[in-house]
Amino acid sequence: xxxxxxxxxxxxxxxxxxxxxxxxxxxxxxxxxxxxxxxxxxxxxxxxxxxxxxxxxxxxxxxxxxxxxxxxxxxxxxxxxxxxxxxxxxxxxxxxxxxxxxxxxxxxxxxxxxxxxxxxxxxxxxxxxxxxxxxxxxxxxxxxxxxxxxxxxxxxxxxxxxxxxxxxxxxxxxxxxxxxxxxxxxxxxxxxxxxxxxxxxxxxxxxxxxxxxxxxxxxxxxxxxxxxx
Amino acid sequence: xxxxxxxxxxxxxxxxxxxxxxxxxxxxxxxxxxxxxxxxxxxxxxxxxxxxxxxxxxxxxxxxxxxxxxxxxxxxxxxxxxxxxxxxxxxxxxxxxxxxxxxxxxxxxxxxxxxxxxxxxxxxxxxxxxxxxxxxxxxxxxxxxxxxxxxxxxxxxxxxxxxxxxxxxxxxxxxxxxxxxxxxxxxxxxxxxxxxxxxxxxxxxxxxxxxxxxxxxxxxxxxxxxxxx
DNA sequence: TCAAAAGTGTTTATAATACACCCATGG
DNA sequence: CCATGGGTGTATTATAAACACTTTTGA
Numbered sequence: 001x002x003x004x005x006x007x008x009x010x011x012x013x014x015x016x017x018x019x020x021x022x023x024x025x026x027x028x029x030x031x032x033x034x035x036x037x038x039x040x041x042x043x044x045x046x047x048x049x050x051x052x053x054x055x056x057x058x059x060x061x062x063x064x065x066x067x068x069x070x071x072x073x074x075x076x077x078x079x080x081x082x083x084x085x086x087x088x089x090x091x092x093x094x095x096x097x098x099x100x101x102x103x104x105x106x107x108x109x110x111x112x113x114x115x116x117x118x119x120x121x122x123x124x125x126x127x128x129x130x131x132x133x134x135x136x137x138x139x140x141x142x143x144x145x146x147x148x149x150x151x152x153x154x155x156x157x158x159x160x161x162x163x164x165x166x167x168x169x170x171x172x173x174x175x176x177x178x179x180x181x182x183x184x185x186x187x188x189x190x191x192x193x194x195x196x197x198x199x200x201x202x203x204x205x206x207x208x209x210x211x212x213x214x215x216x217x218x219x220x221x222x223x224x225x226x227x228x229x
Numbered sequence: 230x231x232x233x234x235x236x237x238x239x240x241x242x243x244x245x246x247x248x249x250x251x252x253x254x255x256x257x258x259x260x261x262x263x264x265x266x267x268x269x270x271x272x273x274x275x276x277x278x279x280x281x282x283x284x285x286x287x288x289x290x291x292x293x294x295x296x297x298x299x300x301x302x303x304x305x306x307x308x309x310x311x312x313x314x315x316x317x318x319x320x321x322x323x324x325x326x327x328x329x330x331x332x333x334x335x336x337x338x339x340x341x342x343x344x345x346x347x348x349x350x351x352x353x354x355x356x357x358x359x360x361x362x363x364x365x366x367x368x369x370x371x372x373x374x375x376x377x378x379x380x381x382x383x384x385x386x387x388x389x390x391x392x393x394x395x396x397x398x399x400x401x402x403x404x405x406x407x408x409x410x411x412x413x414x415x416x417x418x419x420x421x422x423x424x425x426x427x428x429x430x431x432x433x434x435x436x437x438x439x440x441x442x443x444x445x446x447x448x449x450x451x452x453x454x455x456x457x458x
Numbered sequence: 459t460c461a462a463a464a465g466t467g468t469t470t471a472t473a474a475t476a477c478a479c480c481c482a483t484g485g
Numbered sequence: 486c487c488a489t490g491g492g493t494g495t496a497t498t499a500t501a502a503a504c505a506c507t508t509t510t511g512a
């Protein structure tokens with residue numbers, strides 16, 4: 001007996017993406033203005049449907065690329081939302097991803113085509129369907145991830161100052177951190193390269209630029225990175 | 230314009246469940262012997278398909294109930310698996326849940342009907358499809374959860390000894406813990422009720438029984454429970 | 459010369475770890 | 486009377502947190 005699955009219900013599977021960015025002040029998300037009914041004109045996460053011949057990761061990459069023009073974006077699947085009438089048009093289950101991008105790398109033109117806009121997470125508007133719930137869950141996941149391993153560099157330019165990194169962590173964790181303790185802790189992880197180069201835009205004195213050292217990071221055990229802030 | 234989704238691919242959505250139990254020695258999982266092709270006779274997680282009118286949580290509860298006869302099982306959704314040919318019969322995306330049950334509460338009869346069997350996690354057999362991958366991810370999630378908040382009581386009988394609790398944590402985390410440090414840490418959480426009652430089966434002296442104090446647990450902030458072991 | 463941000467160490471408090479002996483009882 | 490598992494506290498180490506002044510330089 002070879003069982004087939006013909007009697008089983010098939011459903012639409014959507015992928016929705018929370019795109020995080022950072023503008024040196026706030027943690028931001030990229031939202032689009034929905035241009036079709038229902039909920040036309042309302043703010044929404046970027047999303048799309050899973051094609052039959054692609055994995056969820058691939059669908060997420062495709063969707064992220066559609067709005068940002070970028071490839072190889074850091075992303076993580078985090079939850080499947082399945083309330084029966086979450087989408088009034090048709091039964092749709094949504095698998096959600098969050099993505100971290102350097103806010104300066106996105107494609108302006110695409111953003112305009114989608115009527116997309118960056119919002120501070122703390123000032124996010126009311127979103128369609130259950131997208132606010134998705135956002136909340138994504139933020140909490142990001143906060144937890146940040147405490148376990150130093151992700152977040154994806155949100156910064158290649159070269160960045162300690163202050164930028166600190167501001168980023170403050171934005172993600174939504175709390176102020178002590179400058180000295182922060183620097184000490186980051187330095188103790190030994191995963192940054194200090195450059196002989198200063199960023200002169202932020203102060204008269206200038207501040208050293210750093211790069212993330214992927215090689216050193218990879219060499220260390222994942223559990224060596226308990227970054228309690 | 231009201232967009233409909235008629236052109237989009239629909240897919241089968243499965244829910245697979247990793248059912249964890251604990252026999253005072255090892256962390257165990259409940260597996261079934263698949264009784265239809267393909268992979269008939271191989272070991273498998275219990276699973277089923279999402280019905281059109283139910284949420285994923287409800288589907289998981291239904292599936293868990295089918296095998297255990299139990300209601301209100303502690304469970305958590307943890308990942309959606311979507312490799313294109315993960316199921317050779319038809320394109321199927323699987324949303325996976327892990328569940329924690331008291332191994333003594335399940336229904337023996339149902340277990341027999343399914344040719345189900347408890348396996349030690351460390352001696353799990355080769356499973357069908359990507360189920361071993363699911364199991365691995367479930368264990369890691371459970372380990373992380375255990376470190377963040379004291380879940381795990383679901384795996385024990387209502388009344389349990391400190392030693393049982395310690396053995397449970399050792400089984401989940403797969404490492405030995407110091408008896409005194411463990412007790413001190415658990416006591417400092419202040420979420421157990423020490424009963425005036427001893428379990429006499431494990432030693433001549435007998436050991437005090439404890440209960441989980443749900444009320445105290447709920448009163449405390451979630452982040453007060455950093456339980457680093 | 460001064461405003462604004464960068465850079466830098468030490469002390470204290472808290473949490474984690476390591477560690478060993480006595481107790482109670484049934485056989 | 487002894488074998489078995491239960492119960493208990495302290496000292497040490499490691500990590501986290503609190504805290505303030507000097508440096509640089511462009512305007």
